[in-house]
Amino acid sequence: MPIHMIVFSSRQYDRDVFTAANAAFGYSLQFQESQLDAQTAVLAHGYAVVCPFVNDILDEATLETLHEGGTQLVALRSAGFNHVDLAAAIRLGIGVVRVPAYSPHAVAEHAAGLILTLNRKLHRAYARTRDGDFSLNGLLGFDLHGKTLGIIGTGVIGRVFGRIMAGFGMKLLAFDPGAPAADLLQAGAHYVPLDTLLAESDIVSLHCPLLPSTYHLIDAAALARMKHGAMLINTGRGGLIDSQALIGALKSGQLGHLGLDVYEEEGGLFFEDHSNHMLQDDVLARLLSFPNVIVTSHQAFFTREALGEIANTTLGNVKAWFDGSPRYQVFP
Numbered sequence: 001m002p003i004h005m006i007v008f009s010s011r012q013y014d015r016d017v018f019t020a021a022n023a024a025f026g027y028s029l030q031f032q033e034s035q036l037d038a039q040t041a042v043l044a045h046g047y048a049v050v051c052p053f054v055n056d057i058l059d060e061a062t063l064e065t066l067h068e069g070g071t072q073l074v075a076l077r078s079a080g081f082n083h084v085d086l087a088a089a090i091r092l093g094i095g096v097v098r099v100p101a102y103s104p105h106a107v108a109e110h111a112a113g114l115i116l117t118l119n120r121k122l123h124r125a126y127a128r129t130r131d132g133d134f135s136l137n138g139l140l141g142f143d144l145h146g147k148t149l150g151i152i153g154t155g156v157i158g159r160v161f162g163r164i165m166a167g168f169g170m171k172l173l174a175f176d177p178g179a180p181a182a183d184l185l186q187a188g189a190h191y192v193p194l195d196t197l198l199a200e201s202d203i204v205s206l207h208c209p210l211l212p213s214t215y216h217l218i219d220a221a222a223l224a225r226m227k228h229g230a231m232l233i234n235t236g237r238g239g240l241i242d243s244q245a246l247i248g249a250l251k252s253g254q255l256g257h258l259g260l261d262v263y264e265e266e267g268g269l270f271f272e273d274h275s276n277h278m279l280q281d282d283v284l285a286r287l288l289s290f291p292n293v294i295v296t297s298h299q300a301f302f303t304r305e306a307l308g309e310i311a312n313t314t315l316g317n318v319k320a321w322f323d324g325s326p327r328y329q330v331f332p
């Protein structure tokens with residue numbers, strides 16, 4: 001009997017890569033466009049494996065319904081697992097596995113892209129020249145060479161990102177409660193306390209996970225500690241930043257540029273076309289109105305290579321689980 005797996009929040013690109021990767025596994029895959037939450041969890045009835053994405057809600061109520069429907073394994077197709085109530089999963093005996101690394105290059109390169117775009121105002125130049133406006137007023141940027149980059153979180157992605165930006169001749173500062181990364185030290189990085197990093201960096205980029213201890217790591221006080229006019233990049237998780245506090249910092253010029261790939265209220269908004277509806281989120285609407293802000297909708301991971309790796313690793317995780325040698329478990 002094939003293993004039955006339901007893939008929530010799936011789009012055509014998920015369908016394509018999972019179907020291709022499944023040729024080597026032969027599972028029975030069901031693709032579901034709906035977001036997984038306490039209401040939609042009934043759709044997983046009879047599926048041993050549930051495959052959610054980053055904005056699905058795996059709270060206690062969802063997990064209980066999955067458990068009643070016979071789900072044994074939650075195979076996350078993401079690295080982050082902050083959207084799962086782990087205590088409830090343990091209590092119900094549902095396993096949770098994830099894809100710890102797929103393409104750190106995808107995320108790191110996107111963060112670099114946000115920096116280059118914001119600095120040289122490519123988003124504005126694109127619109128301007130298409131409108132027949134070939135002036136340069138307002139497009140002045142700065143050399144990255146010789147400037148200071150602060151990296152918060154030097155795990156797999158932060159390290160790749162640091163090495164890329166060292167290639168531009170940037171000085172690297174790093175903050176991470178874990179051990180310093182040898183390759184970043186080799187690239188000339190200095191590990192410093194968080195306050196020093198914030199005070200001395202021209203660009204600050206977030207690459208740490210969202211944990212209770214990192215929730216609103218960047219709040220009004222942290223923004224005030226940054227260099228006047230500095231750039232802030234977040235490709236980590238939305239909850240790392242107090243979004244409301246960004247507005248005041250942008251209005252005063254304390255924050256000079258902002259690049260967000262993630263947003264704390266992105267659930268229900270990102271990955272969908274809302275262009276025919278009024279945006280109800282006033283904070284996001286205000287952020288989108290600043291010319292020196294770029295928001296991308298959680299697309300840093302979105303490369304061909306990363307999607308293929310996610311599908312292969314996820315299906316491999318399912319196989320390992322049912323073979324009795326689980327891997328990449330979120331808890332033992």
Ligand code: NAI
Pocket residue numbers: 079080100101104107152153154155156157158175176177178207208209210213214235236237261262298299300301302
């Ligand atoms: P990782 O686990 O390899 O590295 C995370 C690093 O953050 C670790 O070195 C850890 O010690 C450090 N850290 C923990 N608490 C910290 C704190 N308070 N301050 C500074 N550093 C702290 O994770 P990886 O693969 O590098 O991913 C980082 C994050 O990027 C993920 O947790 C995820 O939220 C996000 N991500 C975003 C994607 C996107 O498409 N935008 C895609 C993939 C990951």
